Amino acid sequence: MRRKDVxxxxxxxxxxxxxxxxxxSAMKEVLARPIKRVPPLRGKTIVNCFYEASTRTRVSFxxxxxxxxxxxxxxxxxxxxxxxxxxxxDTTRTLQALGADMVVMRHAASGAPYAVARELSASVINGGDxxxxxxxxxxxxxxxxxxxxxxxxxxxxxxxxxxxxxxVARSAAWGFATMGASxxxxxxPTLLPIGLDTAILAGLRAKGVATEVxxxxxxAMTHDIDAALRDADVVMALRVQRERMDAGxxxxxxxxxxxxxxxxxxxxxxxxxxxxxHPGPMNEGVEIAPDVAHGSQSAIEEQVTNGVAVRMAVLYxxxxxxxxxxx
Ligand code: NCD
Numbered sequence: 049m050r051r052k053d054v055x056x057x058x059x060x061x062x063x064x065x066x067x068x069x070x071x072x073s074a075m076k077e078v079l080a081r082p083i084k085r086v087p088p089l090r091g092k093t094i095v096n097c098f099y100e101a102s103t104r105t106r107v108s109f110x111x112x113x114x115x116x117x118x119x120x121x122x123x124x125x126x127x128x129x130x131x132x133x134x135x136x137x138d139t140t141r142t143l144q145a146l147g148a149d150m151v152v153m154r155h156a157a158s159g160a161p162y163a164v165a166r167e168l169s170a171s172v173i174n175g176g177d178x179x180x181x182x183x184x185x186x187x188x189x190x191x192x193x194x195x196x197x198x199x200x201x202x203x204x205x206x207x208x209x210x211x212x213x214x215x216v217a218r219s220a221a222w223g224f225a226t227m228g229a230s231x232x233x234x235x236x237p238t239l240l241p242i243g244l245d246t247a248i249l250a251g252l253r254a255k256g257v258a259t260e261v262x263x264x265x266x267x268a269m270t271h272d273i274d275a276a277l278r279d280a281d282v283v284m285a286l287r288v289q290r291e292r293m294d295a296g297x298x299x300x301x302x303x304x305x306x307x308x309x310x311x312x313x314x315x316x317x318x319x320x321x322x323x324x325x326h327p328g329p330m331n332e333g334v335e336i337a338p339d340v341a342h343g344s345q346s347a348i349e350e351q352v353t354n355g356v357a358v359r360m361a362v363l364y365x366x367x368x369x370x371x372x373x374x375x
Contacts, residue, residue, distance in 0.1 A: 049064065049067060049068075049365035049366060051064075051366070052165070052171050052172075052366075053161075053165040053171055053172045053173065053174075053366075054171075054172075054173045054174065054183050054184070054362055054366065055161055055162055055165060055172065055173075055174045055181065055183065056174065056180070056181035056183050056218075056219055056222065057181075057183050057186050057187070057219050057222040057223045057226060058181075058222050058248075058251055059255075060183075060222075060223075060226060061226075061255065062226055062227055062228070062257065065187070065190065065223065065226060065227055067365065067371045068187055068358070068361050068362060068365065069187075069190060069191055069194060069361075070371050071361035071364060071365055071369070071371045072187075072191050072354070072357045072358050072360075072361040073357075074361075074371075075115075075356075075357040075358075075360040075361050075364070076354075076357045078115065078357075078360070079115070079356065079357055079360075084115050085114070085115055085116075085117055086115065086116060086117065087116075087117045088116050088117070088364055088367065088369055089113065089116035089117050089118035089363060089364070089367055090117040090118070091119075092118045092119070092149040092150065092367060093118065093119045093120075093121065093146075093147060093148050093149050093150075094109075094113040094118045094119070094120050094121070094148070094149065094150045094151075094152065094363065095120075095121045095122075095123060095143055095146070095148040095150070095151050095152070096109055096110060096113075096120060096121065096122045096123065096152045096175075097123045097124075097139070097143075097151060097152065097153045097154070097155075098122070098123070098124050098125075098152075098153075098154045098175065099124070099125040099130060099153070099154060099155045099156065099160075100125075100154050100155060100156045100176065102154055102175070102176070103329070104328055104329075104352055104355065105154065105175050105176060105182075105184070105185070105355070106122070106154070106175070108352070108355040108356050108359055109152045109173075109175065109184075109359050110122065111356050112356050112357075112359035112360040112362075112363055113359075113363060115356070115360055116360055116363055116364060118149075118150075118363070121146075121148075129142075136155075136160060136163055136164060137167070139164075140163075140164045140167045140168055141167075143164075143168060143170065144167075144168055144169070144170070148168075148170045149170055149171070149367070150170055150171045150172075150173065150363065150366060150367070151164065151168065151170055151171070151172050151173070152172075152173045152175045153172060153173070153174060153175055153177075154174075154175035154176045154177070155176075155177050155178070156178055157177065157178050158177050158178030158179055158180035158181075158215075159177060159178070159180065160177050160178075161173075161174040161175075161177050162174075162177075171366045171367075173362060173363075173366070176215055177215065178215065179212070179213050179214070179215055179218075179292065180215050180218065181215050181218055181219045182215040182216050182218075182219045182327075183219050183223075184355070184358055184359055184362060185215075185216050185219060185220070185327055185355075186216070186219035186220045186222065186223035186224075187223065187358045187361075187362070188351055188354045188355045188358040189220050189223065189224075189284070189325055189327075189351065190223050190224065190227060191354050191357070191358055192323075192325065192347050192350050192351050192354050193205075193224075193282055193323060193325075193347075195350070195354070196323045196347055196350075197281060197282075197323060200224065200227040200228065200229050201227060201228030201229060201261075202228060202229065202261060202262065203224075203229040203230075203281040203282060204229065204230050204232070204261075204264075204279050204280050204281050204282070204319075205220070205224045205229050205230070205231045205232070205280070205281070205282045205284065206232050206234060206276045206277055206280035206282065206283045206284065206318065207220060207221065207231060207232070207233050207234065207284045207286065208234045208235070208273060208276060208277075208283065208284065208285055208286065208308060208310060208335075209234075209235060209239075209285055209286025209287065209288065209308065209335050210235060210239050210286050210287065210288050210289050210293075210335075211233045211234070211235040211239055211240055211241060211244070211269075211286065212235065212238075212239040212240065212241050212297075213239070213289040213292040213293065214286050214287075214289065216286060216327045217233060217284075217286055218244070220284065221233060221244075221248055221267050222248060222251070225248060225252055225257070225266040225267050226252065226255075226257050228257075228258065228261060229261065229266075230261035230262070230264050230265065230266055230267075230268075231266065231267045231268070232267075232268050232269070232270060232275075232276045232280070233245065233267070233268070233269045233270075234269070234270050234271065234272070234273055234275075234276035234308075235269075235271060235308070236271055236298065236304070236307065236308060237271045238296075238297045238298070239297060239298075240269055240271060244267075244269065245265070245267045245268055245269045248266075248267045249265065249266065249267055252266055252267075273307070273308055273314065274317060277314060277315075277317040277318045278317065278318075279318075279319060280318040280319060280322055281318075281319050281322055281323065282322060282323045282324075282325060283310060283315060283318050283322050283323070283324050283325070284324075284325040284326065284327075285310045285324070285325070285326045285330075285335045285336040286326075286327070286335060287326075287327070287328075287329060287330065287331060287335060288301065288304060288331060288334055288335055301331075301334050304334065304335075305333060305334045305335070308335065309333075309334060309335055309336065309337060310324070310335065310336045310337065310340050311337045311340065312337060312339055312340055312343070315340055315345065321345065322345060323345060323347050324336075324340055324341075324343070324345045324346045324347065324348065325347055325348065325351060326341065326346075326348050326351075327351070328348065328351075328352065330348075
């Protein structure tokens with residue numbers, strides 16, 4: 049992988065994404081062994097800076113780094129100098145002085161990992177920045193869909209929920225469209241970011257990727273959930289991000305669940321056997337019904353499991369590892 053940082057998938061080529069997915073398969077083989085630890089990152093220090101709540105992503109990066117034999121240090125906002133008002137610039141200087149080889153950063157401000165990456169010679173991986181991007185989540189979604197359905201290109205991906213506040217939706221749209229799938233983003237009109245579809249289409253065009261898949265745009269938006277579900281091979285439900293929401297965007301959670309919740313009846317309108325995804329944490333009974341979340345079409349637990357292998361692949365490739373099964 050010829051890049052220093054992984055900040056979003058908007059600048060990833062299809063070949064680069066394929067390289068990550070292939071390496072993820074190799075890492076899955078490592079994880080199936082009785083002893084899961086392999087040596088490629090021995091002697092490297094990875095600093096996990098999580099300045100916003102996280103369980104899955106933080107633990108998953110930590111396990112990934114440890115499985116590759118790296119030393120891992122965790123920093124969170126509470127209990128660190130950030131609480132005392134340390135700026136991002138100071139934090140960056142400290143990370144540099146401590147000799148971190150790689151930094152994983154989650155931050156409430158969109159763009160924070162970019163600012164750090166510019167200053168730091170170490171690799172920076174974005175673990176979620178504000179409403180903006182969450183590239184390793186999108187990579188694990190891609191891997192999960194490829195494992196379940198065999199291929200990504202030509203598939204139709206419906207992403208339903210609070211698209212406005214979702215870094216998961218943005219990165220997933222970039223990732224799936226770059227790999228030749230068509231993405232339909234669906235939300236109530238107040239939670240649909242105007243212009244996101246045309247912005248991504250322009251970006252796809254700029255990197256030479258098709259902007260149409262079998263006659264439909266590679267990325268589109270709608271507030272009509274029936275239209276979004278029609279012919280969908282994958283249905284991703286998004287969490288209603290109440291912590292990011294101003295009053296007035298939704299009448300009530302009950303009303304939202306009635307109009308946009310992914311129930312069994314609604315899921316039946318997608319393709320037979322459509323794969324159900326959710327990045328977690330879930331509000332069961334709001335954006336997704338419990339029987340859908342835990343039903344046979346759900347790949348939600350696989351997403352979490354695959355997250356470790358995907359992050360191992362990203363760390364390994366950024367450290368100069370080569371794609372392929374020889375780990
Ligand atoms: C998401 C996040 O934090 O961006 N969760 C995750 O990383 N698995 C989505 C969310 O919080 O809803």
